Amino acid sequence: MMKTTRTNEANTIDWHESAFDIIRGLAAYTGSSLVEGLAKVVAKYPDADLGTAFNHKQVGSKIWARDRLFESLGGKFNHIVVLGGWYGVLSAMFFDDSRFEIGLIESVDVDPEVAEVAETLNVKAGERFRAITQDMYTFDYETSGADLVINTSCEHIADLPAWLSLLPRGTQVLLQSNDYFSEPTHINCVSSLDAFREQTALGHVAFAGSLAMKKYTRFMVIGTV
Ligand SMILES: C[S@@+](CC[C@H](N)C(=O)[O-])C[C@H]1O[C@@H](n2cnc3c(N)ncnc32)[C@H](O)[C@@H]1O
Structure with missing residues (x-):
């Protein structure tokens, strides 16, 4: 033994x-x-x-987000805010993709354990990356001046319409959720793309689609609030 x-x-x-x-x-x-x-x-x-964070489904979902974003809104952004940014994988994927030219990405997450990891993962981006420990409901979207707000953690957010109402009208967004109801940390899954479109109620939709995974389907909308 x-x-x-x-x-x-x-x-x-x-x-x-x-x-x-x-x-x-x-x-x-x-x-x-x-x-x-x-x-x-x-x-x-x-x-x-x-x-x-780096399993093939997580990475696949983010490759999907990056490609559809490039097709829908292009690759040039002054300031992106990523909510529920976790270890900063999506940000690192943007900095790693030569199609994108991004001035600053702020990765906001309420979990104090993840910021240092996200900063280390994105260390090559230097001043162009910042990890912030904060609840996304208290972030000041009005003064941040972000030209794109990304939330691929919508299934983790109790009241998505209330959070979306904090964004200035006309803000460009990329949002993902899923129907993985059995995962205990998923407190706000949706059962279909239509349900997600209804929940997000964007003023303009540039892209809406589904990505089937083995155990669940991921939904995404890109557009403006
Ligand atoms: C498991 S992760 C990300 C899953 C997601 N599918 C992805 O990779 O985009 C969800 C993250 O959302 C964060 N989160 C949950 N509620 C939040 C809030 N109110 N404000 C900021 N971050 C939050 C959690 O701390 C966690 O790091």
């Missing part, structure tokens, strides 16, 4: 060090700022839940 435990511990430590070396090697190979940031996060924050 003692021997097995020691072996497992040793394997865990070796695997973590190997993961860091592999990701750093991949960063050199790909030249990707996101992969370089990820190597730093793996080294500095071994307890961060990166397996969830």
Whole structure:
């Protein structure tokens, strides 16, 4: 019993060090700022839940968001605010994509544990990235002057219409939700794209669509409030 435990511990430590070396090697190979940031996060924050944030469904949903955004509104933005920004994966994906020219991304999340991880993941962006620990209901959207507001965590928000009403009329938005009702942290899922469109009630819709995953479907709308 003692021997097995020691072996497992040793394997865990070796695997973590190997993961860091592999990701750093991949960063050199790909030249990707996101992969370089990820190597730093793996080294500095071994307890961060990166397996969830970087699973293929999370990343697939964000690639979908990035591509449809580029087609709908283009790639040039002065100031993007990402709400429920978590570890800053979407921001890092924007900075890693040469189609986009972005002055500043502010990633706002109520969880005080995630800002340092998000800053590390986006370290190559320098002054163009800022992680803020704040409740999205208390953020000052009027004075922020953002030309795009992104919330891919709408399923986590108790009262989406109340939050949307805080945005200045005419603000460009990209919003995602899903029908993954069985996940306990999802307090506001919707059952269809129509239900999401009704809940968000945008003044203008540039894109509305669904992305089927194995266990659930993700919904997205892009437009203006
Ligand atoms: C699990 S994550 C993101 C899931 C989502 N599918 C994504 O990757 O875009 C949801 C995040 O929303 C954040 N969050 C929930 N309520 C919030 C609020 N009122 N203000 C800011 N962030 C919030 C949580 O802390 C968490 O980091």
